[in-house]
Amino acid sequence: MTVQIHPALGYTTTPHLNYDVSCHPSTISPAHPSLSPTILNEAATLPPLPSITLVSQYLPWKLEIKPANGNFVTVSDVINGMYRALRLTVSKAEYSALPSVSAQQRVTDAYSHRCARILDSSAKQMEMQKGLKRIDFFVDKNRFMGLSSTPHGPHVWSINVS
Known part of the structure; x- marks a missing residue:
């Protein structure tokens, strides 16, 4: 089955949505004035899927996105689900599993910077x-630069950030 991601969520070097994933979804703004706020209620995929999984090279976790209301995942579900999943506290074991002391230091510095803001x-x-x-x-x-397909199936999408 071929599944397409909604254009507002698709990976591009010029994203359709201006979104800092460290901030609340209420901070999202459209990159183009022609984008309607109603796109948030549209299906995240075509055909619509009952759930999708997000992965990232930077994360050891898979983020499971389920529909808030209804039978299929919307653009809003993806943004809100990503935000909620990324706000979960990291365990000592997860932190220790980082590949190096320098990787741990970079994550600690990111935490300090996030709090300092x-x-x-x-x-x-x-x-x-x-x-x-x-x-x-x-x-x-x-x-947030968008989602791109993966070889892991039509319901698994990779988060692209810069």
């Missing part, structure tokens, strides 16, 4: 207490 001191303290999150494994690659 929070201006409100009490909110910053709360975020720091939560510890490393999956998003920190992207290090400094937070710009």
